[in-house]
Amino acid sequence: MKKKLIASTSEHFKTIFQHEPEALFLSPGRINIIGEHVDYNDGFVLPAAINKYICFAVSKSNSDECTLVAKDLNESYKFNWKDDLKPIDKMWVNYILGVLQQLKERGLPLEGFTIVFSSTIPMGAGLSSSAALECGFGYALNKLFSFHLTKEDLAKIGQKSEHTFVGVKCGIMDQFASVFGKKNKVIKLDCTTLDYEYHKADFKKYSLLLLDSNVKHTHLTSGYNTRRQEVEEGLAIIKNQFPLVKSFRDCTENQLEKLRDALGEILFKRCHFVVNEIRRVNEAVAALDKNDFEKLGQLMYETHDGLSKEYEVSCEEIDFLVASVRHEKSVLGARMMGGGFGGCSLNLVEKGTEDALITKISEAYLKEFGLTLSAYKIKISKGTTNV
Incomplete structure (x- = not known):
C-alpha cells in the first residue's frame, strides 16, 4: 500500500509538471495508546506514528510561484510565496499556508515550489491527518531548501499553523508523534516540558x-x-x-x-x-x-x-x-x-x-x-x- 501511494503520487506529479519530482516524503498519521484529554492537564501521553501516510512529491519551481495539488480532492491552489498570506476558504490549503507563514516569520531563505500530495490516512477518523499534512509539508521544505530546522521546530510550527490559520487550539501531541515516531516504539511525552522517551511496543502475538x-x-x-x-x-x-x-x-x-x-x-x-x-x-x-x-x-x-x-x-x-x-x-x-x-x-x-x-x-x-x-x-x- 505504501509503495502504491508513493508511485501514484510521483506519477501524478509527473503528469502535471512534465518532469520527475526532486524529492518524495512520507508523513504518518498517529494513534494514542492511552492518555486521553490529559495533554492540556499537565499529563503524559503515549502516542505512536502508524503506517497510514500522506505522500508528498516536491520540486523547486525556480520562481516565486507556488503550486499545491491535492490529488485525492482533485483540487489545486497557486500563489506567490512573497504575497501576504491569509487563510482562505479551502481548509486543506490553510494547513499548508499556516506552516509557510511560520517559515516566513523565521526569515528563512524561501523560494517557490511545486507540490503534489496524496493520502492513505482516513479523514475524520481521529488519526491526525491534519498534523501529518502540516509536519510533512514543513519537513519537505526543510529538506528541499536546507533550513536545518529540528524535529521539535517542525512539530511546533505545525501546531502554531493550526492555531493561527485553522483556528484549532490543539495540543502538541499529534505533530510530535507524526515527526518523532519510530517503528515499534511508543513515545511517552510530557506535554508541558516536551521531554520524551521511547518505549518498545512490540505486541508479539x-x-x-x-x-x-x-x-x-x-x-x-x-x-x-x-x-x-x-x-x-x-x-x-x-x-x-x-x-x-x-x-x-x-x-x-x-x-x-x-x-x-x-x-x-x-x-x-x-x-x-x-x-x-x-x-x-x-x-x-x-x-x-x-x-x-x-x-x-x-x-x-x-x-x-x-x-x-x-x-x-x-x-x-x-x-x-x-x-x-x-x-x-x-x-x-x-x-x-x-x-x-x-x-x-x-x-x-x-x-x-x-x-x-x-x-x-x-x-x-x-x-x-x-x-x-x-x-x-x-x-x-x-x-x-x-x-
Missing part, C-alpha cells in the same frame, strides 16, 4: 485494530472547550485547599475525595478522570516494558469507562463498539480514541482473529445503528521521512 464508527457528532468543539473550562475550575478549587498541588500530577484520589462536596458532582467526575488517567499512562508504560499485554488491555478498558462515564466525551456508537468486544476472548482491551463524540475505537486483539471480529462487529453495528463500520489494521511505524 497481538495487533492493533481501529474500528471507525463513521460518526462525528457536532459537539466535539463545544464539548472539548467545556471540558477544558471544567477541569480548570476544578483544579483552582483543589489548589486553594491544597497549596502544594501545582497541577493534576501532584493531586491524589484521596485529596479529591476530601473535596467531593466543594467540587460538586460534575467537577469531581472530571478531575477524578484526569488524576486516574495520568496514573494509567505510567502503568501502561510499565506494562509495555514487561510485555504485560493483559494489563495494558485492562487499562484501555478503564480509560474508556472513565471517558464515557466521568469525562462524558464518548457517544452511544463508540460505547457500543467497546461493549461489543468486551467479552470476546480474542480482545485484550478497547477504548475510545481521540477528542470524542465519534471517531474510532482502538482495540488490542489477538493476531489472526481480526477479520472474524470485524465481520461480527460490523454486522452488529449495522443492525444497531444502520451504519457501516470501517476497520483499519495498523502497525506502529517511523515518523516523517524521505522516501
Whole structure:
C-alpha cells in the first residue's frame, strides 16, 4: 500500500509538471495508546506514528510561484510565496499556508515550489491527518531548501499553523508523534516540558485494530472547550485547599475525595478522570516494558469507562463498539480514541482473529445503528521521512 501511494503520487506529479519530482516524503498519521484529554492537564501521553501516510512529491519551481495539488480532492491552489498570506476558504490549503507563514516569520531563505500530495490516512477518523499534512509539508521544505530546522521546530510550527490559520487550539501531541515516531516504539511525552522517551511496543502475538464508527457528532468543539473550562475550575478549587498541588500530577484520589462536596458532582467526575488517567499512562508504560499485554488491555478498558462515564466525551456508537468486544476472548482491551463524540475505537486483539471480529462487529453495528463500520489494521511505524 505504501509503495502504491508513493508511485501514484510521483506519477501524478509527473503528469502535471512534465518532469520527475526532486524529492518524495512520507508523513504518518498517529494513534494514542492511552492518555486521553490529559495533554492540556499537565499529563503524559503515549502516542505512536502508524503506517497510514500522506505522500508528498516536491520540486523547486525556480520562481516565486507556488503550486499545491491535492490529488485525492482533485483540487489545486497557486500563489506567490512573497504575497501576504491569509487563510482562505479551502481548509486543506490553510494547513499548508499556516506552516509557510511560520517559515516566513523565521526569515528563512524561501523560494517557490511545486507540490503534489496524496493520502492513505482516513479523514475524520481521529488519526491526525491534519498534523501529518502540516509536519510533512514543513519537513519537505526543510529538506528541499536546507533550513536545518529540528524535529521539535517542525512539530511546533505545525501546531502554531493550526492555531493561527485553522483556528484549532490543539495540543502538541499529534505533530510530535507524526515527526518523532519510530517503528515499534511508543513515545511517552510530557506535554508541558516536551521531554520524551521511547518505549518498545512490540505486541508479539497481538495487533492493533481501529474500528471507525463513521460518526462525528457536532459537539466535539463545544464539548472539548467545556471540558477544558471544567477541569480548570476544578483544579483552582483543589489548589486553594491544597497549596502544594501545582497541577493534576501532584493531586491524589484521596485529596479529591476530601473535596467531593466543594467540587460538586460534575467537577469531581472530571478531575477524578484526569488524576486516574495520568496514573494509567505510567502503568501502561510499565506494562509495555514487561510485555504485560493483559494489563495494558485492562487499562484501555478503564480509560474508556472513565471517558464515557466521568469525562462524558464518548457517544452511544463508540460505547457500543467497546461493549461489543468486551467479552470476546480474542480482545485484550478497547477504548475510545481521540477528542470524542465519534471517531474510532482502538482495540488490542489477538493476531489472526481480526477479520472474524470485524465481520461480527460490523454486522452488529449495522443492525444497531444502520451504519457501516470501517476497520483499519495498523502497525506502529517511523515518523516523517524521505522516501
